Amino acid sequence: MAKAYNFFSCSLFIFFWFISSISLHAEAAVKTYKFDVQVKNVSRLCHAKPIVTVNGMFPGPTIYVREGDRVLVNVTNNAQYNMSIHWHGLKQFRNGWADGPAYITQCPIKTGHSYTYDFNVTGQRGTLWWHAHIFWLRATVHGAIVILPKQGTLFPFPQPDMETNILLGEWWNNDVEEVEKQGNKMGLPPNTSDAHTINGKPGPLFPCSEKHTFAMEVEQGKTYLLRIINAALNDELFFGVDGHNMTVVEIDAVYTKPFTTPAILIAPGQTTNVLVQANRAPGRYFMAARPFMDAPVIVDNKTATAILQYKGVPDTIIPSLPKLPAPNDTSFALNYSTKLRSLNSPQYPANVPLKIDRHLFYTIGLGINPCPTCINGTKLIASLNNITFVMPQIGLLQAHYFNIPGVFITDFPDKPPTPFNYTGAPLTANLGTSQGTRLSRIPFNSTVELVLQDTNLLTVESHPFHLHGYNFFIVGTGVGNFDPAKDPAKYNLVDPPERNTVGVPTGGWAAIRFRADNPGVWFMHCHLELHTGWGLKMAFVVENGKGPNQSVLPPPKDLPPC
Numbered sequence: 001m002a003k004a005y006n007f008f009s010c011s012l013f014i015f016f017w018f019i020s021s022i023s024l025h026a027e028a029a030v031k032t033y034k035f036d037v038q039v040k041n042v043s044r045l046c047h048a049k050p051i052v053t054v055n056g057m058f059p060g061p062t063i064y065v066r067e068g069d070r071v072l073v074n075v076t077n078n079a080q081y082n083m084s085i086h087w088h089g090l091k092q093f094r095n096g097w098a099d100g101p102a103y104i105t106q107c108p109i110k111t112g113h114s115y116t117y118d119f120n121v122t123g124q125r126g127t128l129w130w131h132a133h134i135f136w137l138r139a140t141v142h143g144a145i146v147i148l149p150k151q152g153t154l155f156p157f158p159q160p161d162m163e164t165n166i167l168l169g170e171w172w173n174n175d176v177e178e179v180e181k182q183g184n185k186m187g188l189p190p191n192t193s194d195a196h197t198i199n200g201k202p203g204p205l206f207p208c209s210e211k212h213t214f215a216m217e218v219e220q221g222k223t224y225l226l227r228i229i230n231a232a233l234n235d236e237l238f239f240g241v242d243g244h245n246m247t248v249v250e251i252d253a254v255y256t257k258p259f260t261t262p263a264i265l266i267a268p269g270q271t272t273n274v275l276v277q278a279n280r281a282p283g284r285y286f287m288a289a290r291p292f293m294d295a296p297v298i299v300d301n302k303t304a305t306a307i308l309q310y311k312g313v314p315d316t317i318i319p320s321l322p323k324l325p326a327p328n329d330t331s332f333a334l335n336y337s338t339k340l341r342s343l344n345s346p347q348y349p350a351n352v353p354l355k356i357d358r359h360l361f362y363t364i365g366l367g368i369n370p371c372p373t374c375i376n377g378t379k380l381i382a383s384l385n386n387i388t389f390v391m392p393q394i395g396l397l398q399a400h401y402f403n404i405p406g407v408f409i410t411d412f413p414d415k416p417p418t419p420f421n422y423t424g425a426p427l428t429a430n431l432g433t434s435q436g437t438r439l440s441r442i443p444f445n446s447t448v449e450l451v452l453q454d455t456n457l458l459t460v461e462s463h464p465f466h467l468h469g470y471n472f473f474i475v476g477t478g479v480g481n482f483d484p485a486k487d488p489a490k491y492n493l494v495d496p497p498e499r500n501t502v503g504v505p506t507g508g509w510a511a512i513r514f515r516a517d518n519p520g521v522w523f524m525h526c527h528l529e530l531h532t533g534w535g536l537k538m539a540f541v542v543e544n545g546k547g548p549n550q551s552v553l554p555p556p557k558d559l560p561p562c
């Protein structure tokens, strides 16, 4: 017996040596994609309208790569709007030129022009996504990025039989650019979307949508990996499948400790991979997505549906809806986020910074500013540490790289100008918000802790904050005011969730940590498009290091001019 075991482990060893030597010697592949940004007529909810798409597809094409690959995406803009594309969650080490946010790392690609995004996928595997990063165009210009593990590497969870991308989105019957303009003219939020969608389709709870329903066929006994992406503009969402539990195994392209749940909560910008077993009576089951909103603001409770259909079951069976948490179920949300933990295995360790060089504390505020051109004479704005970010006219990364003066200043304050009871009684006035293109300068390789504190300026609300160029660890979250004397003692410094987008709880705070080892200019903003437009954004300038591979790479020749 022992011998057999030895023989087995020995041949296993040779087998793994063989597999790993293949992958070590395999050249990293180059994957090339062509993105033709074009206008296409699409009909939903009984309306046909022209929308901006990539290659005429809504949602757009999936980028399939393997960890270690180099990716070239040639984008040609044949639409009437300026365009730029962001590869949300890809770290773009030293290579902000391929990051994509308009006027932050590049000038937009003008109509009739092209730009090739050229980047390596290093040290990441899982689900991410790409989207337009200019105005509200990401409503229709987005798609999945699937990064497979290196050849010969298995998932650290039961291997699924099949996988499917589930992109959650929003649909407006009007042109989204008109919707955005209307909001700016009013100085108020524009109309909420007319439907939520799953893979571009609203499902049968909306008019004219029978044929616009996404269906996924499953076989009894098999396991499916769902790669769920929240591509909605302005809504955090609950998602569930009737009668089926989901096992969460990965978030934002980072493996997690698996846990089973009837529903997930996912904020715009985030991704969640779940395993679903087709282990119920053969039938048709609704998958559903519906907003989570526990703040006293406009409630939108439209439900998008899709169908999980067992093979051989007739289409005439009427599915029933999953029981999702109530739209304002704060305790589900808080409880769900405490279940998210990094896998933190020897192969996929959670390298949480333990010693912090720089402590940042940013308050998130809404406010009302005078606006002579607005219908009411005022407009809603948003700020971080009382600063409403003003978009520059040229890319900040160029200004940084070429030392162009007068584009930005690096005096963004590490804490708010005056402390106050952030989450006390609602404050109706703004606190003298100033405007500016103000950035925070971070020395290379320093460790940063940033506490994002929601405030009750006008109203509390939950904000999904996204940082470009990095993943961070969410070491703590809480309700009310962050207490620097007590809260850090409760941090999870062992296996906190690692993400690129964090949901700051309504009237609460989130503490994140990262090591600033990626030089460049990196945008940080609320991923609710409405709030980004109101100025809820800033950027970090991470300085070059002294080592040979520690400075920003030179810009590509075809970088779009302003």
Ligand code: C2O
Residues within 6 Å of the ligand: 086, 088, 101, 131, 133, 269, 466, 468, 523, 525, 527
């Ligand atoms: Cu997904 Cu700056 O965005």
